[in-house]
Amino acid sequence: MMPATKILRAVLATVVLTAVVTPASAEQSLTKARELYAAASYEDALAMLNAVGGGDQTRAERQSIGLYRVLCLVALSRTPEAHAAIETMIVQDPFERPVLDDLPPKMRSAFSDARKRMLPAIVQQRYTDGKAAFDRGDFASAAPAFKQVLDALADPDLAHAAAHAPLSDVRVLASGFHDLSVKAQTPPPPPSRPAAIVAAAPPPPTRDFRKIYTPQDAEVTPPTIVRQSFPPFPGKVTMASAGMLEVLVDATGAVESVDMVVSVHPQYDRIAVDAARRWQYRPATIDGVPVKYLKRVQVTLTPPR
Numbered sequence: 001m002m003p004a005t006k007i008l009r010a011v012l013a014t015v016v017l018t019a020v021v022t023p024a025s026a027e028q029s030l031t032k033a034r035e036l037y038a039a040a041s042y043e044d045a046l047a048m049l050n051a052v053g054g055g056d057q058t059r060a061e062r063q064s065i066g067l068y069r070v071l072c073l074v075a076l077s078r079t080p081e082a083h084a085a086i087e088t089m090i091v092q093d094p095f096e097r098p099v100l101d102d103l104p105p106k107m108r109s110a111f112s113d114a115r116k117r118m119l120p121a122i123v124q125q126r127y128t129d130g131k132a133a134f135d136r137g138d139f140a141s142a143a144p145a146f147k148q149v150l151d152a153l154a155d156p157d158l159a160h161a162a163a164h165a166p167l168s169d170v171r172v173l174a175s176g177f178h179d180l181s182v183k184a185q186t187p188p189p190p191p192s193r194p195a196a197i198v199a200a201a202p203p204p205p206t207r208d209f210r211k212i213y214t215p216q217d218a219e220v221t222p223p224t225i226v227r228q229s230f231p232p233f234p235g236k237v238t239m240a241s242a243g244m245l246e247v248l249v250d251a252t253g254a255v256e257s258v259d260m261v262v263s264v265h266p267q268y269d270r271i272a273v274d275a276a277r278r279w280q281y282r283p284a285t286i287d288g289v290p291v292k293y294l295k296r297v298q299v300t301l302t303p304p305r
Contacts, residue, residue, distance in 0.1 A: 026057045026065070033068055037075075046072040063089065063098040074107055082107065086114050094122045095148050097155070115157040120167060123152045127170050131252070134177055139184040146178035169282065173252060176289040212248065212292045213284060223249045223281035223293050231275050233268055233301055241265055243299040247276055251290035253283040264299040272299050 029052045036045035049069045057065070066089040073082035086107070089098070100108045130145030153162040153171050161167050213220045243264025250256040258276040260269045276297070284293035 026052050026061045030061060030064055030068070033065075037068060037072060040075075042072045042075045046076070059093060059096065062092060063096070066092070067098060067100070067102060070107060071102060074104065083110055083114070086111050087118065090114055090118050094119060095126075095152050112157055115155075116161070119152060119155070119158055120161050123149055123158070123167065124170060126152070127174055130174070130181075131177065134181060139181040143178060143181035143185065146174045146181060149174040150178065169253070172288075173283070173290055176285075177251075180289065210292070212294050213286075214294045215296075219286055220291065220293065221285045223253065223284045223295060226253065226280040226282060228279045228281070228297070229275070230299065231271055233265070234271070235267060237301050237303045240300070240302045242301075243269070243272070245272060245276055245297045245299055247279065247295045247297055249281050249283060249293045249295055251283050251292055253281045253290075255279050255281075256292070260299075261296075264301055268299075268301065 029048055033045045033048040036042075036048060046069065049065050049072070052065055066085060070082050070085045070089075073079070073085060090111075100111055103111065126145055127149045130142045130149065133139075133142035133145060149170065152158060153167060153174075158167070162171060215222065241264050242262075243260060244262035246259045246261050248256040248258070255277050258273045260273055263269050264272065281295075283290040285291065
């Protein structure tokens with residue numbers, strides 16, 4: 001039989017091994033890292049933070065871990081890594097502004113500068129995600145995406161950029177599509193029992209914002225030009241000629257399709273169509289909401305005088 005002392009040692013070794021390999025929770029690791037930071041053990045605190053797994057962290061824990069990682073790197077004079085850690089925090093939670101009171105003023109400024117640099121692209125991507133959800137009829141996903149875009153554009157770090165294109169245009173589009181998404185999710189009210197049997201008035205027509213509108217639709221404000229120009233004719237124009245393009249402008253102001261409905265010149269038709277695909281507009285609207293619009297553009301070739 002194994003002596004009792006050896007059995008006891010084996011049991012203790014198992015207990016110790018279990019304690020070593022059992023991972024600490026994010027909260028425990030963060031508490032320990034704070035203690036190490038307060039004791040000026042910055043390398044040990046950083047190692048503790050870097051070892052925390054990412055699967056079971058709450059947003060508050062993730063942001064606290066990120067901030068203490070920045071503080072440790074600053075204390076160790078590892079400034080480039082501190083800036084990289086700030087960018088990682090922004091990517092993880094781009095629409096959440098953490099409490100930065102513990103950061104030194106220089107790092108608070110660095111955090112603000114990084115958000116100003118990174119958020120415009122993140123906001124535009126979030127708008128694109130929301131628009132894709134809207135187009136496939138997933139209004140429950142589209143509405144919060146557009147709401148995040150609008151909230152982000154109200155952030156003080158984006159105040160200057162949000163006042164100018166392209167973010168000013170994104171704000172207009174996101175606002176319109178957010179309202180449409182919310183309305184699409186709202187169930188109609190239950191019909192009330194009439195006091196007397198009377199002929200019901202016909203319901204008002206439902207406006208279809210996916211319809212393609214034309215100049216014949218008087219309620220539409222046509223698109224306005226942002227970029228619309230023709231390339232030069234690749235040769236010598238000997239006689240005047242005129243053609244006509246039909247340009248379908250989508251609800252973002254981009255050109256969705258182009259058709260040459262009246263030829264201007266066999267050598268120039270394809271050139272004009274290719275150029276038109278790259279044109280940009282502020283979209284047509286009805287009551288401030290962007291809609292698709294079929295626009296006709298005349299193409300004219302005139303010989304030099």
